[in-house]
Amino acid sequence: MKPVMIFFGVICTLSMAVPSYAKDSADGMEHMMMHQHMMGENTDSRTSLHLSPQVKQHQLANMRSHLEAVRNIVGLIAEGKFDEASNIAHDKLGLTPEMKKMCNMFGNDDFKKLGLAFHQSADELGDVLKKGNVQASLNALHTTMNSCVQCHATFRQ
Ligand code: HEC
Numbered sequence: 001m002k003p004v005m006i007f008f009g010v011i012c013t014l015s016m017a018v019p020s021y022a023k024d025s026a027d028g029m030e031h032m033m034m035h036q037h038m039m040g041e042n043t044d045s046r047t048s049l050h051l052s053p054q055v056k057q058h059q060l061a062n063m064r065s066h067l068e069a070v071r072n073i074v075g076l077i078a079e080g081k082f083d084e085a086s087n088i089a090h091d092k093l094g095l096t097p098e099m100k101k102m103c104n105m106f107g108n109d110d111f112k113k114l115g116l117a118f119h120q121s122a123d124e125l126g127d128v129l130k131k132g133n134v135q136a137s138l139n140a141l142h143t144t145m146n147s148c149v150q151c152h153a154t155f156r157q
Contacts, residue, residue, distance in 0.1 A: 046156040049106050056157050062102065069093050070145065073129070077137050085137070086129035093122030093144065111155055118147035 051059065069092035076085035095116065103115035121144045128140040 044156060046154060047108070047110075048156055049108055049111060051106070051157045055105070059102075059157065066093060066148070070141070070148075073125075073141060077129070077134060077141075080132075082129050082132040082137070086126045089122050089126035089129055089144075093119065094126055095119035095123055108155075111151070114147065114151045114154070118144065118151065121147055 069088050072088050073085045076082070076088070096119075099119050100116070103112050103119070106112065106115075121140075125137075125140040125144045129137050
């Protein structure tokens, strides 16, 4: 085949392919983003706590109950039921002997510090809720939730 014919062949193929090329490039982008997402997970730079399978399950159950407590507190603030919200903050998120024990068993000092600070801030939240002021309560809840975010950004199981 002469080079000129090959050249025309390439041009024709390219011009015919324009619409599907545009589509392919969109698919390609999606694929690339998925790949990056997977790479991100593979290169999780958070500190691992190297938990045993049993402790993992225990911790996750505990975490789900933290989330439920936050949900309940938000709902109770909205309903003006501050005493109930305060009790949940102290009992479910505060520094109970059980939570203290839990924070101590991970064998990582930074994690322990973050955990204890979190539970203490939840007790402060409980005290603020008791006073029945929406704005102050939301501020205190915001402070407590900073601990959730900070710890999740730093540690993984
Ligand atoms: C001192 C550290 C720490 C604090 C504070 C903390 N968490 Fe977690 N949480 C973790 C770790 C570690 C995991 C496991 C994450 C992983 O391995 O990717 C986790 C996982 C979770 C999960 C996933 C549960 C599941 O079943 O998959 C939820 C939900 C969660 N946390 C909610 C919360 C909420 C809500 C708060 C605050 C009110 C909170 N956590 C505070 C450390 C913490």
